[in-house]
Amino acid sequence: MVSFDARAILARLSALREADAPxxxxxxxxxxxxxxxxxxxxxxxxxxxxxxxVNGLDPTTFTSVAVMEREVVGFARELLHGGDEVVGxxxxxxxxxxxxxxxxARDVWRSAGGTGTPRLVAPVTVHAAFQKAAALFxxxxxxVPVDPQSGRLDASLLTARLGPDVALVVVSAPSYPYAxxxxxxxxxxxxxxxxxxxxxxxCIGGWILPFWRAADGAALPLWDFRVGGxxxxxxxxxxYGYAPKGASVLLxxxxxxxxxxxxxxxxxxxxxxxxSTLLGSKSAGALAASWAIVQALGARGFAGLAESCRxxxxxxxxxxxDIEGLRVVGDPxxxxxxxxxxxxxxxxxxxxxHHWADRVRRRGWILQLQPGLTQPDGTHLPHTTHxxxxxxxxxxxxxxxxxxxxxxxxxxxxxxxxxEAVLASLPGDVGGTELDSATAAHILGSLGLAGGGTPxxxxxxAPLLALVEALPRPVAERLLVELLARAVEPxxx
Ligand SMILES: Cc1ncc(COP(=O)(O)O)c(C=O)c1O
Numbered sequence: 318m319v320s321f322d323a324r325a326i327l328a329r330l331s332a333l334r335e336a337d338a339p340x341x342x343x344x345x346x347x348x349x350x351x352x353x354x355x356x357x358x359x360x361x362x363x364x365x366x367x368x369x370x371v372n373g374l375d376p377t378t379f380t381s382v383a384v385m386e387r388e389v390v391g392f393a394r395e396l397l398h399g400g401d402e403v404v405g406x407x408x409x410x411x412x413x414x415x416x417x418x419x420x421x422a423r424d425v426w427r428s429a430g431g432t433g434t435p436r437l438v439a440p441v442t443v444h445a446a447f448q449k450a451a452a453l454f455x456x457x458x459x460x461v462p463v464d465p466q467s468g469r470l471d472a473s474l475l476t477a478r479l480g481p482d483v484a485l486v487v488v489s490a491p492s493y494p495y496a497x498x499x500x501x502x503x504x505x506x507x508x509x510x511x512x513x514x515x516x517x518x519x520c521i522g523g524w525i526l527p528f529w530r531a532a533d534g535a536a537l538p539l540w541d542f543r544v545g546g547x548x549x550x551x552x553x554x555x556x557y558g559y560a561p562k563g564a565s566v567l568l569x570x571x572x573x574x575x576x577x578x579x580x581x582x583x584x585x586x587x588x589x590x591x592x593s594t595l596l597g598s599k600s601a602g603a604l605a606a607s608w609a610i611v612q613a614l615g616a617r618g619f620a621g622l623a624e625s626c627r628x629x630x631x632x633x634x635x636x637x638x639d640i641e642g643l644r645v646v647g648d649p650x651x652x653x654x655x656x657x658x659x660x661x662x663x664x665x666x667x668x669x670x671h672h673w674a675d676r677v678r679r680r681g682w683i684l685q686l687q688p689g690l691t692q693p694d695g696t697h698l699p700h701t702t703h704x705x706x707x708x709x710x711x712x713x714x715x716x717x718x719x720x721x722x723x724x725x726x727x728x729x730x731x732x733x734x735x736x737e738a739v740l741a742s743l744p745g746d747v748g749g750t751e752l753d754s755a756t757a758a759h760i761l762g763s764l765g766l767a768g769g770g771t772p773x774x775x776x777x778x779a780p781l782l783a784l785v786e787a788l789p790r791p792v793a794e795r796l797l798v799e800l801l802a803r804a805v806e807p808x809x810x
Pocket of ligand 1: 410411412413444446489492493518519520521553
């Protein structure tokens with residue numbers, strides 16, 4: 318007989334959870350999507366418990382998986398205006414949906430006679446998951462610059478790059494960094510004419526844009542399967558589907574295209590392997606939770622929550638526009654926005670968005686700092702601060718407004734972190750050589766970032782982001798890998 322003290326084990330977990338950033342209540346404006354409806358969370362938890370021992374690997378053995386997946390995909394297909402020719406899968410999240418969209422397109426391209434290394438063309442604002450996909454599946458990533466002021470893509474710049482070596486074009490609805498709704502109709506029409514696949518990454522927008530209207534109340538430009546040239550769409554259930562982490566939908570137009578998503582082999586002495594997604598054995602938990610939530614909320618429930626997000630987003634846009642020294646980037650579509658310095662005011666009246674975010678954090682609200690980026694054409698995208706708005710934001714918007722305004726007051730006139738000074742504070746020259754783990758840890762230690770145990774990020778993140786921007790990319794990426802790797806390593810003996 319196994320004997321254990323469940324209460325003590327769970328008490329420790331509860332204590333660990335106390336140290337987490339709050340997942341509910343709207344204080345963290347990224348990562349988490351609180352519907353504000355506790356009954357939805359309770360339903361999801363019970364659904365996950367019911368399928369806890371199930372293996373989602375084989376929907377012919379665990380038939381509940383087939384039924385739930387079919388029904389979730391059916392709901393998503395209707396929401397995104399797909400016809401009978403649109404089929405799909407539930408994946409473990411946005412990244413997996415994006416990876417599979419790329420793998421499918423590459424294999425379709427190859428089966429049509431493509432040889433060599435295909436290209437993946439997308440605006441610079443496309444989610445980093447596509448950088449990962451290009452690296453994993455061996456495509457050349459061809460990133461198209463966007464307008465540095467608005468973050469908007471000029472469709473003609475992208476469509477000029479179409480050619481027989483392009484396996485996939487990706488546009489976003491909307492993009493994560495600036496909430497830009499890419500010109501899907503123009504891009505997809507050109508793709509269709511050129512015979513190139515076009516994926517719409519609606520990971521963040523897929524479950525909320527169907528209920529969204531433009532600022533003037535007008536309907537949005539079309540971005541889903543109503544656009545003829547769109548061949549696939551990803552839409553995350555664990556974002557505005559309010560499901561626990563681990564669920565997204567990838568829809569593909571045309572069964573024959575979608576079959577390239579699968580991996581199948583009978584070429585080993587074990588059971589025949591047929592996987593629709595990247596994993597083998599997998600949990601059915603997030604699928605069951607998503608399935609239950611979709612039934613509980615239905616289109617009307619999602620619409621109501623979207624409406625609250627829309628009001629809160631408009632309110633926040635107005636608040637930021639009213640804060641001297643800050644500006645909202647471009648014309649965001651959906652419940653997210655990026656905030657940059659308003660360079661039209663005098664330097665002493667400007668607010669640096671990273672100093673602002675650090676000061677907002679001291680007031681108990683966590684915004685997300687985004688680094689600046691030099692685009693392939695040499696133009697520079699400024700660093701920004703990101704806010705993702707959820708249905709719980711609206712009820713607390715006055716409190717949040719006070720924090721945003723107070724923080725701006727404090728940060729106004731404070732110049733951005735001097736990147737050269739940050740670089741100079743590093744021990745020795747870190748740019749030239751490939752860093753080993755010990756050297757990387759030493760550098761992190763000198764910055765106060767990697768002690769023993771779980772590293773918290775520093776309270777002020779502006780210097781860290783300045784470092785990320787100032788260092789050569791491979792060095793910055795290597796240091797961040799070391800930081801995250803050391804966070805989960807057992808202590809040295
Ligand atoms: C547009 C977009 N695509 C892809 C992803 C990746 O999703 P995930 O973090 O679920 O892997 C995100 C995440 O924010 C996103 O906003």
